[in-house]
Amino acid sequence: xxxxxxxxxxxxxxxxxxxxxxxxxxxxxxxxxxxxxxxxxxxxxxxxxxxxxxxxxxxxxxxxxxxxxxxxxxxxxxxxxxxxxxxxxxxxxxxxxxxxxxxxxxxxxxxxxxxxxxxxxxxxxxxxxxxxxxxxxxxxxxxxxxxxxxxxxxxxxxxxxxxxxxxxxxxxxxxxxxxxxxxxxxxxxxxxxxxxxxxxxxxxxxxxxxxxxxxxxxxxxxxxxxxxxxxxxxxxxxxxxxxxxxxxxxxxxxxxxxxxxxxxxxxxxxxx
Numbered sequence: 001x002x003x004x005x006x007x008x009x010x011x012x013x014x015x016x017x018x019x020x021x022x023x024x025x026x027x028x029x030x031x032x033x034x035x036x037x038x039x040x041x042x043x044x045x046x047x048x049x050x051x052x053x054x055x056x057x058x059x060x061x062x063x064x065x066x067x068x069x070x071x072x073x074x075x076x077x078x079x080x081x082x083x084x085x086x087x088x089x090x091x092x093x094x095x096x097x098x099x100x101x102x103x104x105x106x107x108x109x110x111x112x113x114x115x116x117x118x119x120x121x122x123x124x125x126x127x128x129x130x131x132x133x134x135x136x137x138x139x140x141x142x143x144x145x146x147x148x149x150x151x152x153x154x155x156x157x158x159x160x161x162x163x164x165x166x167x168x169x170x171x172x173x174x175x176x177x178x179x180x181x182x183x184x185x186x187x188x189x190x191x192x193x194x195x196x197x198x199x200x201x202x203x204x205x206x207x208x209x210x211x212x213x214x215x216x217x218x219x220x221x222x223x224x225x226x227x228x229x230x231x232x233x234x235x236x237x238x239x240x241x242x243x244x245x246x247x248x249x250x251x252x253x254x255x256x257x258x259x260x261x262x263x264x265x266x267x268x269x270x271x272x
Contacts, residue, residue: 040159060096069122070138073135075093109125109127114152141166145173195250197246199215199219227263231264244268245268
């Protein structure tokens, strides 16, 4: 994150706190705090846009019709195809609407390496006109988790700092039992969706397309070979016997509980 002068930092923090305070008219689930002001300021601005619609906590529609998926954050899902809304999914959408309305629905965008996802949505880091990050705001308020999808990992360490503040304060989603760290040996057989899992690596296997980390309890982490260059500093082949903390979405495949790991932000060694 670029260095900011003391006066600039103070103005950003003050503006950020005022924005958060205005959200008290919402569901009341969130209590803004001064230490939630992680701005994750941009190093450049690539586009200035106007938002016409907020789809959910991490997707908006611009005045020209483009759908923008925010980079670096994933918010809980809204009700969809008969499935109920996840906790804080409506909060994330509604609080984002209120925040943008307070700033005339204007955003500054900073693009990353890949500009579109496989749905055709524009991918961008989003900022208010005062330089504060929308992604960091969602994370500090406990309305979303850090999501790093290579190669778009600019500012990921700052987003992690924002999320850590919310986790420490047990704010928003981090007060829910579903978001607590769970041992791989204690996972329910039908566990799915987002989880923070800790466990010891018992075995490492390789196939033509993937590296597999088998945790005690039967959970398997998959790293695609095309993503292995992102893990050079972590050396995943050397993790046998190490306790790790993995984060991501559990799914079932061939009778196993599996989690895809694409970036080191989703994998932490607890006893190197």
